[in-house]
Amino acid sequence: MSHRAHETTLRVRYAETDRMGVVYYANYQVWFEVGRNELMRAAGYPYTRLETAGVSLPITSGEYRLVAPARYDDEIRVVTRILEVKTRRVVFGYEVRRGDELLATGSTTHVPVAPDGRVVTLPPEARAALSSFAVPR
Amino acid sequence: MSHRAHETTLRVRYAETDRMGVVYYANYQVWFEVGRNELMRAAGYPYTRLETAGVSLPITSGEYRLVAPARYDDEIRVVTRILEVKTRRVVFGYEVRRGDELLATGSTTHVPVAPDGRVVTLPPEARAALSSFAVPR
Amino acid sequence: MSHRAHETTLRVRYAETDRMGVVYYANYQVWFEVGRNELMRAAGYPYTRLETAGVSLPITSGEYRLVAPARYDDEIRVVTRILEVKTRRVVFGYEVRRGDELLATGSTTHVPVAPDGRVVTLPPEARAALSSFAVPR
Amino acid sequence: MSHRAHETTLRVRYAETDRMGVVYYANYQVWFEVGRNELMRAAGYPYTRLETAGVSLPITSGEYRLVAPARYDDEIRVVTRILEVKTRRVVFGYEVRRGDELLATGSTTHVPVAPDGRVVTLPPEARAALSSFAVPR
Numbered sequence: 314m315s316h317r318a319h320e321t322t323l324r325v326r327y328a329e330t331d332r333m334g335v336v337y338y339a340n341y342q343v344w345f346e347v348g349r350n351e352l353m354r355a356a357g358y359p360y361t362r363l364e365t366a367g368v369s370l371p372i373t374s375g376e377y378r379l380v381a382p383a384r385y386d387d388e389i390r391v392v393t394r395i396l397e398v399k400t401r402r403v404v405f406g407y408e409v410r411r412g413d414e415l416l417a418t419g420s421t422t423h424v425p426v427a428p429d430g431r432v433v434t435l436p437p438e439a440r441a442a443l444s445s446f447a448v449p450r
Numbered sequence: 451m452s453h454r455a456h457e458t459t460l461r462v463r464y465a466e467t468d469r470m471g472v473v474y475y476a477n478y479q480v481w482f483e484v485g486r487n488e489l490m491r492a493a494g495y496p497y498t499r500l501e502t503a504g505v506s507l508p509i510t511s512g513e514y515r516l517v518a519p520a521r522y523d524d525e526i527r528v529v530t531r532i533l534e535v536k537t538r539r540v541v542f543g544y545e546v547r548r549g550d551e552l553l554a555t556g557s558t559t560h561v562p563v564a565p566d567g568r569v570v571t572l573p574p575e576a577r578a579a580l581s582s583f584a585v586p587r
Numbered sequence: 588m589s590h591r592a593h594e595t596t597l598r599v600r601y602a603e604t605d606r607m608g609v610v611y612y613a614n615y616q617v618w619f620e621v622g623r624n625e626l627m628r629a630a631g632y633p634y635t636r637l638e639t640a641g642v643s644l645p646i647t648s649g650e651y652r653l654v655a656p657a658r659y660d661d662e663i664r665v666v667t668r669i670l671e672v673k674t675r676r677v678v679f680g681y682e683v684r685r686g687d688e689l690l691a692t693g694s695t696t697h698v699p700v701a702p703d704g705r706v707v708t709l710p711p712e713a714r715a716a717l718s719s720f721a722v723p724r
Numbered sequence: 725m726s727h728r729a730h731e732t733t734l735r736v737r738y739a740e741t742d743r744m745g746v747v748y749y750a751n752y753q754v755w756f757e758v759g760r761n762e763l764m765r766a767a768g769y770p771y772t773r774l775e776t777a778g779v780s781l782p783i784t785s786g787e788y789r790l791v792a793p794a795r796y797d798d799e800i801r802v803v804t805r806i807l808e809v810k811t812r813r814v815v816f817g818y819e820v821r822r823g824d825e826l827l828a829t830g831s832t833t834h835v836p837v838a839p840d841g842r843v844v845t846l847p848p849e850a851r852a853a854l855s856s857f858a859v860p861r
Contacts, residue, residue, distance in 0.1 A: 327761070327771075328474050328754045332467040332522055338646045339465060339616035343739045346613075350738070350797070360738075361797050372612045376650035382704075385469055386761070386772045430656075464624070464634075465617045475783045476753035480602045483750075487601070487660070497601075498660050509749045513787035519841075523624070523635050567793075602748050606741040606796055613739060659743055 316394040316406070317446050319352040325387045335382035341409060341417050342375070348393035349405045349421070358442035366436050370403060370423040377407075377419030387411050395447040400434040401425060403443060453531040453543070454583050456489040462524045472519035478546060478554050479512070485530035486542045486558070495579035503573050507540060507560040514544075514556030524548050532584040537571040538562060540580060590668040590680070591720050593626040599661045609656035615683060615691050616649070622667035623679045623695070632716035640710050644677060644697040651681075651693030661685050669721040674708040675699060677717060727805040727817070728857050730763040736798045746793035752820060752828050753786070759804035760816045760832070769853035777847050781814060781834040788818075788830030798822050806858040811845040812836060814854060 323344065331337040353360050363370065383389055390410045397404040402424060409417040425435045435443075460481065468474040490497050500507065520526055527547045534541040539561060546554040562572045572580075597618065605611040627634050637644065657663055664684045671678040676698060683691040699709045709717075734755065742748040764771050774781065794800055801821045808815040813835060820828040836846045846854075 324758075324761075326754060327468055327757055328476060330469040331464055332469065332471045333643055333645065334469045335645075337465050338649075339613045339620075342613035342616060343737060346738050347735075350735075359797065369607055371607065371609075371656070372653055374650070374652045375612075376648070378648045379646055382645070386770065461621075461624075463617060464620050470780055470782065472782075475786075476750045476757075479750035479753060480600060483601050484598075487598075496660065506744055508744065508746075508793070509790055511787070511789045512749075513785070515785045516783055519782070523633065601742055602750060604743040605738055606743065606745045608743045611739050 316396060319348070319355050319393045319446065321348055321351040321391050321393070323347060323389050323391065325383055325385050325389060327385055330385050335384055338379060341377060341379065341419065344389065344391050344409060345375075345393075345405070345407045345419055345421060348391035348407055351391075352393045352395070352405070352446060353443070356442040356446050358439050363436070363439055366439075367428060368425050368433060368436060368439070369428075370425055372421045373424050375419060375421040377417060379417050381414060381416050383409065383411060383416050389416070395443055396420065398435070398440055398443045398447045400440065401432055403435070453533060456485070456492050456530050456583065458485055458488040458528050458530070460484060460526050460528065462520055462522050462526060464522055467522050472521055475516060478514060478516065478556065481526065481528050481546060482512075482530075482542070482544045482556055482558060485528035485544055488528075489530045489532070489542070489583060490580070493579040493583050495576050500573070500576055503576075504565060505562050505570060505573060505576075506565075507562055509558045510561050512556060512558040514554060516554050518551060518553050520546065520548060520553050526553070532580055533557065535572070535577055535580045535584045537577065538569055540572070590670060593622070593629050593667045593720065595622055595625040595665050595667070597621060597663050597665065599657055599659050599663060601659055604659050607656075609658055612653060615651060615653065615693065618663065618665050618683060619667075619679070619681045619693055619695060622665035622681055625665075626667045626669070626679070626720060627717070630716040630720050632713050637710070637713055640713075641702060642699050642707060642710060642713075643702075644699055646695045647698050649693060649695040651691060653691050655688060655690050657683065657685060657690050663690070669717055670694065672709070672714055672717045672721045674714065675706055677709065727807060730759070730766050730804050730857065732759055732762040732802050732804070734758060734800050734802065736794055736796050736800060738796055741796050744793075746795055749790060752788060752790065752830065755800065755802050755820060756804075756816070756818045756830055756832060759802035759818050762802075763804045763806070763816070763857060764854070767853040767857050769850050774847070774850055777850075778839060779836050779844060779847060779850075780839075781836055783832045784835050786830060786832040788828060790828050792825060792827050794820065794822060794827050800827070806854055807831065809846070809851055809854045809858045811851065812843055814846065
């Protein structure tokens with residue numbers, strides 16, 4: 314991925330581990346959420362503002378690869394990019410790293426919907442803000 | 451506790467364990483929720499019906515004791531009782547068991563609120579239904 | 588998918604919802620775990636037995652599609668299939684349904700590893716048990 | 725509580741909310757874990773070091789009060805104190821605040837155990853480090 318990247322860090326919680334001694338796989342999805350949430354804030358259009366505008370961005374599909382396990386108390390870097398922004402579709406990409414070591418990658422595809430579940434177009438301001446991150450570089 | 455008891459069973463999920471090899475302590479609160487949810491259904495007044503009536507029952511306080519650890523794949527019995535039902539207050543009590551072995555106990559205190567957060571009185575039908583479980587025996 | 592299917596049911600927990608009023612997307616991964624866990628039990632080789640044999644089956648990759656939202660208190664059917672069993676690789680496929688309505692699909696790819704993280708071959712008995720589910724029909 | 729306090733901050737995740745639109749009650753227990761984890765690091769004896777020494781600190785009991793709801797994307801302060809340190813018992817106390825507003829309080833009682841589950845004494849170094857936080861002031 315050569316798109317502009319946003320990075321946020323988090324500390325692995327005991328709650329996030331499982332009896333294999335590593336982070337339970339579903340929790341990478343939660344970290345992806347933290348990544349895209351912080352990217353949107355950094356882009357000047359926080360997700361809360363989108364919700365206030367009556368639009369949410371539920372996930373319609375996703376995929377992930379788990380390369381090496383994260384462990385309790387690790388300091389984790391979540392590197393998030395916007396791979397695509399269209400009026401009715403946003404794709405985020407993620408890398409999870411411990412220092413330079415790659416632990417996981419993934420992407421999620423989102424569709425803007427109104428409170429009644431109908432697909433709508435992304436508000437122009439949201440689209441402009443997210444597009445600033447979608448420029449390949 | 452000598453009140454009428456409702457029992458539901460569940461299977462411990464891998465997601466619920468932590469790297470100590472046992473169930474992470476916050477998950478007992480989730481099991482308590484499963485217990486009171488199923489008790490309300492058994493009492494003929496499911497929690498969804500309360501929400502449809504515009505009332506929710508958030509928790510204002512709780513306590514718990516963890517006696518012995520639950521483990522992955524254990525079959526768990528959640529025994530739930532209603533310890534108190536008043537117009538503006540409901541108290542649930544819980545026992546978590548593996549077979550006859552006691553693993554945990556706890557209680558949660560709830561207050562009926564409207565969507566705006568204001569404390570309201572419990573709908574009379576809900577109170578009647580829950581009271582059927584609150585009779586000491 | 589035309590493989591032999593195993594089905595298990597679960598009730599959506601309040602804990603599994605988010606403020607959009609629907610099930611938080613990471614929880615489908617937890618339900619997938621419930622599905623494969625119950626499939627392995629039904630196949631006569633529970634996951635606990637695999638761990639006792641010193642082998643675990645961590646996930647190396649996965650993908651999912653979310654078609655329609657699951658909601659609090661829904662009764663959910665998790666339909667699980669084994670799409671592939673090789674000595675060093677197992678692929679599970681999932682459908683999540685509410686009645687007949689399809690809510691989500693997904694798959695997870697697993698690799699057998701020793702406690703030290705080294706990739707090993709699946710114990711022959713486990714492979715035989717899982718293969719009984721991997722027959723197309 | 726007049727004991728020395730340690731403070732850590734966190735941002736409410738979407739995953740932590742429920743369909744009532746507020747943080748699901750079990751997640752306060754997870755935040756308490758974050759608080760005591762960071763307190764131990766600040767005290768110079770991280771929890772990971774305790775585990776390396778073969779000792780874990782499972783919770784034997786706890787209680788909490790929920791005063792006002794935390795919401796998605798809130799910046800939360802977790803204020804943690806050590807209320808008691810004995811050779812076979814540690815008690816942590818917590819306050820959860822949004823700015824100055826008190827959202828929740830709680831405490832957890834822990835007992836040091838060996839990997840086989842036997843109660844042991846807290847390693848002297850751990851006790852000394854934690855005691856530095858247990859001084860009333």
